[in-house]
Amino acid sequence: MRHLIPLTAFKNKKIVLLTHAGADVDAISAAAVLSLFLSKRNSVKLGVPEHISLAAKILAQKMKIRYSLGPSLQGADTLILVDFNSWDMLGNMGKAVKSFPGKKYLLDHHTKSRDKIVAGKNAWIEEDAVASCSLVYMWLLKSNAGISKKMAMLLAAGITADSAHFLIADANTFTVMSALLQKSGKRFSEIVALLRVERGFSEKIAVLKAAKRSRIFRLGEFIAVTADIGAFEADAATALVKLGADIAFAGNSEGNELKISGRASQSVLKETGIDLARDIFQPLGKFFEGSGGGHSGAAAFNGKGSSVEAALLKCVELSKKAIAKRKPGIQLKEYT
Ligand SMILES: [Mn+2]
Structure with a gap:
């Protein structure tokens, strides 16, 4: 399976990790885990265009993930787009990304759209992956990057959410999940608790x-x-x-x-x-x-x-x- 350049190749960069507008649990978790690793050797900002979903917002609070809504790309030299591959999923940040002068990378598991944001070897799209968090997990492994407890919890949360609690899981999803639970030291119920959102009256x-x-x-x-x-x-x-x-x-x-x-x-x-x-x-x-x-x-x-x-x-x-x-x-x- 192909993947992007090793995570360890990013050094002394000014990186913005950007999810799709209305970031969901998988998007925010995948971006947060990349941010945890990349901030060791780079300056990293995590951004979400327009708004964030309620479940992702609650997870970010519980896991102390800092992100900014509609971040400025000014001063950054590297942009990593997480969990989307079409311009319309960028919301009102399309223009800023289009005119971004630095390097762009993209990882995603949505159906490929024709309007490529990033073409060629810097785009990694696996339509069959259940979550962007599965791709981030593989990327960390391929890069020989360590996975902390917090990273494992976030990846497990993203995979649980995007696999609809394993309804669309395959054998590999469970293998990865088993490894992540072991690393996190948590039980599955504790991961599920991270995702719990009380349904509001209006919903x-x-x-x-x-x-x-x-x-x-x-x-x-x-x-x-x-x-x-x-x-x-x-x-x-x-x-x-x-x-x-x-x-x-x-x-x-x-x-x-x-x-x-x-x-x-x-x-x-x-x-x-x-x-x-x-x-x-x-x-x-x-x-x-x-x-x-x-x-x-x-x-x-x-x-x-x-x-x-x-x-x-x-x-x-x-x-x-x-x-x-x-x-x-x-x-x-x-x-x-
Ligand atoms: Mn996703």
């Missing part, structure tokens, strides 16, 4: 409303569900899959900002080969202003427009098209 209402307002479609032997909700699209889509949808799209278009999140069940991924980033949210940009990306089973679209209902229906149509590649002639029917 519970949003998710329940998504269930109430859902439209249900049959796509051959699969079920697609859409819901137009005010907020918490990702949580709503996840909840709809737990309730029985194979594919769920939840979206809203408040203030002309169109946002849609999609989630797919393991069975539809396996049986149809559908990839929500590649088949739904990237093509959706041809029909609605905006862009999307993510993973095969969890992806999102951000754009402009007020027609959330039309966009949700387009997601269902694109799902039908994607499934039809393996299951020709499938019928689309709405349950009313």
Whole structure:
């Protein structure tokens, strides 16, 4: 497996580690672990564009990780981009990264987008890796870098979060996790405790409303569900899959900002080969202003427009098209 230059090759650099906008647990953990190692010989800043997710924010507090929102890249000579590979995931920092004059490196495990931020040997993208933290672990091993207790806890947290608590784990995930737990000296329950976020009242209402307002479609032997909700699209889509949808799209278009999140069940991924980033949210940009990306089973679209209902229906149509590649002639029917 290829990887980036050894971590030990970074010396006396001024490094900014940058996650995607709305950094999640995997992104902040992967960047924090790199920062812990690289700060021994370099000056390092950890930055998150725009905003950080609630779970990542809580983890950062518990683990005493310092980061800045929308950091300045001025004075830095090295930029390491963590857990994303498309420009739209940079939020409002796209311009700053585009004009950054120093060296850029990128490591990620999302579906590759066409709009490369970093090309060639300085980009390391493993679409099959369950987490960016798995890549950081390998990078540390390849670089003969030591892994402290704190680093092991953070990597374990990132892998747990991005593997959906091992739902999408493979044998290697457990091997790595076992090594990390040993190094951390923690039990799995203590790692899980780092990730615990109490669901707020408004989130519970949003998710329940998504269930109430859902439209249900049959796509051959699969079920697609859409819901137009005010907020918490990702949580709503996840909840709809737990309730029985194979594919769920939840979206809203408040203030002309169109946002849609999609989630797919393991069975539809396996049986149809559908990839929500590649088949739904990237093509959706041809029909609605905006862009999307993510993973095969969890992806999102951000754009402009007020027609959330039309966009949700387009997601269902694109799902039908994607499934039809393996299951020709499938019928689309709405349950009313
Ligand atoms: Mn990730």
